[in-house]
Each structure stands twice: as structure tokens, then as C-alpha cells.
Amino acid sequence: MSPDSSPAAIPASDRPAPADQSPPTVAALFFAFAKMSLAGFGGVLAFARRGIVEEHRWMTADEFNETFALCHFLPGPNIVNLTVVFGSRFRGIVGGIAAFAGLVGPPMLLVTVLGALYMRFGDVDALRRVLAGVSCGAVGLLIAALFKMMLPLLKRRDAVAFVVMVLVFIAIGIMRLPLQAVLLVAVPISIGMTFLIRRRGAA
Amino acid sequence: MSPNANPVWSLIVTFGLMSLFAIGGANAAIPEMHRIAVEVHHWMTDREFADIYAISQLSPGPNVLIVTLIGYSVAGIAGALAATLAMCVPTAALAYFVSRWLARSRQSQWPSIIQTSLVPLSIGLMAASAWIVAQAADRTWTAALATIAAAVVAASTRFNPLWILLIGGCLGFAGVI
Numbered sequence: 001m002s003p004d005s006s007p008a009a010i011p012a013s014d015r016p017a018p019a020d021q022s023p024p025t026v027a028a029l030f031f032a033f034a035k036m037s038l039a040g041f042g043g044v045l046a047f048a049r050r051g052i053v054e055e056h057r058w059m060t061a062d063e064f065n066e067t068f069a070l071c072h073f074l075p076g077p078n079i080v081n082l083t084v085v086f087g088s089r090f091r092g093i094v095g096g097i098a099a100f101a102g103l104v105g106p107p108m109l110l111v112t113v114l115g116a117l118y119m120r121f122g123d124v125d126a127l128r129r130v131l132a133g134v135s136c137g138a139v140g141l142l143i144a145a146l147f148k149m150m151l152p153l154l155k156r157r158d159a160v161a162f163v164v165m166v167l168v169f170i171a172i173g174i175m176r177l178p179l180q181a182v183l184l185v186a187v188p189i190s191i192g193m194t195f196l197i198r199r200r201g202a203a
Numbered sequence: 204m205s206p207n208a209n210p211v212w213s214l215i216v217t218f219g220l221m222s223l224f225a226i227g228g229a230n231a232a233i234p235e236m237h238r239i240a241v242e243v244h245h246w247m248t249d250r251e252f253a254d255i256y257a258i259s260q261l262s263p264g265p266n267v268l269i270v271t272l273i274g275y276s277v278a279g280i281a282g283a284l285a286a287t288l289a290m291c292v293p294t295a296a297l298a299y300f301v302s303r304w305l306a307r308s309r310q311s312q313w314p315s316i317i318q319t320s321l322v323p324l325s326i327g328l329m330a331a332s333a334w335i336v337a338q339a340a341d342r343t344w345t346a347a348l349a350t351i352a353a354a355v356v357a358a359s360t361r362f363n364p365l366w367i368l369l370i371g372g373c374l375g376f377a378g379v380i
Contacts, residue, residue: 037263037264037265038263038264039263040263040264040265041263041363041364041365041368043265043266043364044263044264044265067302069318070298070301070302070305070314071298072227072228072318072325073226073314073317073318073321074294074297074298074301075222075223075224075225075226075294075297076222076223076225076228076290076291076293076294076295076297076298077225077228077229077265077266077267077290077291077294078228079228079265079266079267080265080267080291080294080295081294081295081298082298083295084295084298084299085298085299085302088299089302093299096295096299100291100295103264103265104264104265104267104268104287104291106264107262107263107264107265107268108264108268108271108283108287110262110263110264111258111259111262111264111268111271111272112271112272112275112280112283114258114261114262114272115255115258115271115272115275115276115283116275118254118255118258119275119276122251122254126376129375129376129378129380130372130373130375130376131254131257131258131372131375132340132346132375132380133349133371133372133373133374133375133376133379133380134257134258134260134261134368134369134371134372134375135253135254135256135257135336135339135340135371136340136341136346136349136350136353136371136374136375136380137260137349137350137353137367137368137369137370137371137372138256138257138260138261138336138340138368138371139333139336139337139340139341139350139353139354140349140350140351140352140353140354140355140356140357140367140371141260141353141354141357141364141367141368142230142329142332142333142336143333143337143350143353143354143357143358144353144354144355144356144357144358145230145329145357146326146329146330146333147354147358148358149322149325149326149329150326153322153323153326158323160323161322161323162323164323164324164327165323165324165326165327165330166327167327168323168324168327168328168331169327169328169330169331169334172234172235172327172328172331173234173330173331173332173334173335174331174334176234176238176242178235178238179221179224179225179232179234179235179238179328180220180224183224183226183324186324187226187320187321187324190320190321190323190324191316191317191320193320194316194319194320195316195320198312198316
């Protein structure tokens with residue numbers, strides 16, 4: 001790991017000094033992410049922000065948003081991306097792996113135990129009823145998260161974004177087309193439209 | 204699925220590929236997971252998929268752990284590990300290299316354009332996820348009502364999501380849903 005990916009590589013001018021200057025150790029990365037992850041019911045993001053920015057002060061709020069934005073537009077589980085990028089920024093690849101192991105290891109153990117119990121007792125009627133109830137709640141949470149993400153789009157009355165969103169929903173949700181095929185068409189179209197609109201806006 | 208195909212290998216290929224296309228995170232990839240696990244490979248039924256989704260939401264940790272459960276149900280512990288790593292490692296490596304590259308080219312307008320244009324895509328994918336899991340979970344009117352109630356409470360209050368899941372579980376146990 002070359003030193004240029006350490007936080008010192010970011011220009012000092014646009015970076016207010018964090019309170020805690022000593023970079024976290026590899027073990028500290030593992031335990032911090034394990035703790036955030038095990039507290040994170042319904043998504044780890046809020047807990048990661050609290051842990052990294054407020055509790056440990058490893059990043060400022062702006063640095064966190066910037067890193068998260070990057071991980072959000074890359075494919076794959078966002079919080080996993082964030083964890084690896086964050087860990088490797090301080091301790092190189094080993095740090096990235098330690099943070100990742102902390103984030104995924106302990107809850108993975110837990111969920112595997114739950115999965116094993118489900119495979120063993122999944123047909124017990126009481127458990128079936130409980131899971132049916134939990135499913136309803138889980139779908140409700142997903143719809144609420146969706147609504148919160150959609151709100152800024154609706155407020156901006158962004159017609160292009162809205163059409164793209166609806167078309168992707170129909171292609172994947174209703175027509176059940178394969179993800180790769182849909183994205184290979186939708187991603188270039190969406191990027192192209194955004195680019196054209198920006199250029200017209202700037203001209 | 205052909206009987207001589209090694210299920211662990213097919214998990215690695217499936218989720219390794221999905222990892223690189225899962226724009227918007229694990230929740231946006233739910234329709235693709237459902238399509239592959241239920242419709243293509245017949246690894247599980249529609250109902251089992253809904254159950255696994257519920258279990259993954261009920262446990263703490265990143266949303267991606269639904270992949271662990273799919274892997275476990277296909278090929279036990281080895282399947283759980285293989286599926287989880289396949290879903291995480293390719294994209295984490297990509298994130299690692301892109302973040303280093305971006306740290307050097309901060310003036311470009313492209314990151315912002317790509318980000319803006321991917322937002323509606325990932326919302327559309329998440330809407331498809333909600334639609335597919337809802338079809339599996341909400342087979343009765345009371346279940347659909349409970350889902351709507353949970354959505355309204357979660358969207359309008361700062362109630363801890365765990366409580367919403369637990370209340371759902373209690374209502375289910377009581378036979379209301």
C-alpha cells in the first residue's frame with residue numbers, strides 16, 4: 001500500500017482537521033465495524049455514520065458523505081463498499097479486509113444460525129405465522145425507504161428521471177427481464193440524457 | 204439446474220456477476236435474486252424466498268446477508284460463505300480502485316453526472332424489489348394492510364425499524380395477519 005492513499009493525500013485546504021488524528025489500528029477497525037454492524041437493524045448506514053463521524057471522529061461529516069456517494073454509485077452492497085474503502089484508506093488492503101471482516105463476519109454467523117433454525121423448524125405453524133408477520137413489516141420498511149428516496153425526485157419534478165424510474169420498474173418488476181440486459185440499455189440512456197440536459201442547462 | 208453442476212460454483216458465478224450489476228445495493232438486486240433463485244434454478248419456492256427476506260431483515264448487519272441465506276439453503280455453510288464473498292469481493296475491489304483513482308482526478312464532472320443518472324435507476328430497481336417481495340408476503344388483505352401501516356409508520360416517524368418487525372411478528376403469532 002503506497003502512502004498516497006492515506007488521508008494526508010487529500011488536500012489539507014478543504015479538509016478541517018478531525019479531532020482524533022491518530023489513524024485507527026487494524027484491530028480497532030475490525031471491532032468498530034463489528035459493533036456498528038451488530039447494532040444495525042434495518043441497515044447499517046445510520047450506525048456507520050454515527051460510529052465513524054460522531055463517536056470515533058475518523059472522518060468529518062463531509063468526508064463521510066463524499067465517500068458514501070462514491071460507494072452509492074458503484075454497484076454492489078453500498079455499505080460493504082464503504083467499509084472496504086474506509087478501512088483501506090487508513091491501513092491499506094489489510095485495513096480494508098479487517099473492516100470488511102468486522103462488518104460481515106459476526107452478523108453472517110448470526111444469520112446462518114437463524115437460517116439453520118429456519119431449515120429445521122420452518123414448517124412449524126407458529127414460526128410460519130411469525131415470519132409471515134415479520135415479512136409484512138419488512139416489506140413496509142422497504143416501501144418507506146423507497147418513498148424517502150423518491151421524495152427529492154418528485155420535489156424537483158424531474159420528468160426524465162421519473163420516466164427512467166418507471167420504465168426500470170416495469171422491465172424488472174412486471175416483465176421480469178434479466179438485470180444485466182435492462183441495465184445495459186438503461187444505464188447509457190440515463191447517462192446520455194443527464195449529460196444532454198446539463199449541457200443545455202449550461203449553454 | 205443440471206444435477207452434475209456443483210451448486211457452490213454456480214452460487215459463486217451467479218452472485219459474482221450480480222455483484223457488478225447491483226446498482227443501488229443489495230435491496231435493489233432482490234428481483235434478480237428472486238428471478239435466479241426461484242425461477243431459473245428452482246433453489247427455493249416463492250414463500251421460502253419471502254421467509255428468507257424476512258429473516259435477513261430481522262437480523263442485524265448489512266442487507267446483503269440475504270445472499271448468505273440463499274447460499275446456505277443451497278449448499279450449507281460452504282454455500283453461505285461462497286455466496287457472501289462472491290457478492291461482496293468483486294465490487295469491493297472495484298470500489299477500492301475507483302476511490303484511489305478518484306482521489307487523483309477530483310476535477311472531473313463525470314462522477315457527478317453518473318451519480319445523478321443512476322439515482323432513478325436504483326429507485327426503479329428498489330420499487331421492483333418492493334413489488335416482488337410484497338407479492339410473496341401479502342397474500343391476504345390483512346397482510347397488505349399491515350404492510351401499508353408499517354410503511355406509513357416507518358416513513359413518518361423515527362420509530363426503530365426493529366420494533367416494526369417485532370410487532371409484525373407478534374401480530375403474525377397471534378394469527379391476525
